[in-house]
Amino acid sequence: MDADPPPAVRLGAALFNGDHGHLADEVARLEAAGLDFVHLDVFDGHFVPDLAFPPRTLAVLRPLTRLPFEVHLAAVDPLRFLPPLAEAGGDLVLLHV
Numbered sequence: 181m182d183a184d185p186p187p188a189v190r191l192g193a194a195l196f197n198g199d200h201g202h203l204a205d206e207v208a209r210l211e212a213a214g215l216d217f218v219h220l221d222v223f224d225g226h227f228v229p230d231l232a233f234p235p236r237t238l239a240v241l242r243p244l245t246r247l248p249f250e251v252h253l254a255a256v257d258p259l260r261f262l263p264p265l266a267e268a269g270g271d272l273v274l275l276h277v
Contacts, residue, residue, distance in 0.1 A: 192217035192250060195241075196232055203237070207245050217248045217272075222265065224255040227276065235264040242269030250274065 192215050198206035210218055218241075221232035238249060248271040255261050258275045265273055 190216040192219045194219040194221065194252075196221045203241060204244055207241055207247075211245050211247055215247065217250045218245065219250045219252060220270075221252045222255070222261060224257075224261075226256045227254045235261070235268040235270075238265065238268035238270055248272065 193210050193213075195203065195206060195210075195218055198209075207218060220238060222234070222238075223230050223232040225231045238251070242249070249269055251265055251270040251273045253261055253265070253273050253275040255275070262273060
């Protein structure tokens with residue numbers, strides 16, 4: 181019996197670690213480096229104590245790249261965030277139960 185091929189490896193980077201004063205430049209650097217996606221953290225300040233990017237940040241960055249946006253959502257009420265994240269250009273949302 182033939183084994184299925186291993187899944188393709190995709191590389192991305194978390195924008196949260198970039199220079200928040202120059203997010204457009206950071207996105208351009210990720211794309212130029214050949215990464216497959218941009219990872220964006222959306223935290224509500226309650227589920228986890230940190231705050232991160234709101235959906236409006238995704239909306240501003242969306243026209244700047246064709247890379248998919250992988251969103252890490254850490255929120256007490258994640259369903260509240262799904263429509264705004266989709267409208268802002270999130271391609272994949274990972275959330276905690």
